[in-house]
């Protein structure tokens with residue numbers, strides 16, 4: 144008996160269709176993965192761009208702020224330079240007029256001798272007043288101005304208002320003085336002595352003298 148092979152056409156067709164379907168699903172799956180990967184990549188690139196943009200924006204803001212600070216600093220430096228130039232011109236003019244600079248103040252020693260009142264008037268005409276000595280250093284500077292004089296020099300100190308109460312020309316009461324030994328003595332029996340001079344000698348050097356006597360004097364003013 145001959146056996147005839149039986150061909151199950153539908154079955155063959157069915158296997159082929161399954162493979163196609165599998166391939167289709169696989170392709171679709173791969174396609175989806177590719178699309179998803181592309182989307183993820185695009186999303187990542189967008190995030191990177193956004194980060195870069197934010198970084199650039201922050202940098203720009205920082206640069207702008209830095210530029211504003213520089214501009215402000217530049218304006219301040221220019222203003223300070225102008226201010227210093229004005230001060231320098233002022234100091235040069237003062238030096239030509241005989242003023243000497245010490246510790247942000249200007250001092251002038253006279254070339255003639257006058258009474259205490261006339262001396263003070265002269266200082267006021269120069270935009271100053273008789274010198275007020277606030278420290279040992281200032282006294283030493285005053286010494287350096289007066290040491291070459293052959294006579295005493297009036298300073299801005301007197302007890303004309305109340306005997307024995309020594310006040311500076313700005314109204315403040317004397318706290319530290321550099322009196323010679325035995326001074327102030329108000330002249331004892333000779334005459335009233337109410338105006339202070341600083342002597343040409345070194346050491347303790349102040350003395351009270353009659354205000355109507357004539358001496359050199361020292362003026363002091365702000366720069």
Ligand SMILES: [Ca+2]
Nearest residue numbers: 302329336337
């Ligand atoms: Ca006196």
Ligand SMILES: [Ca+2]
Nearest residue numbers: 328329330351
């Ligand atoms: Ca005296």
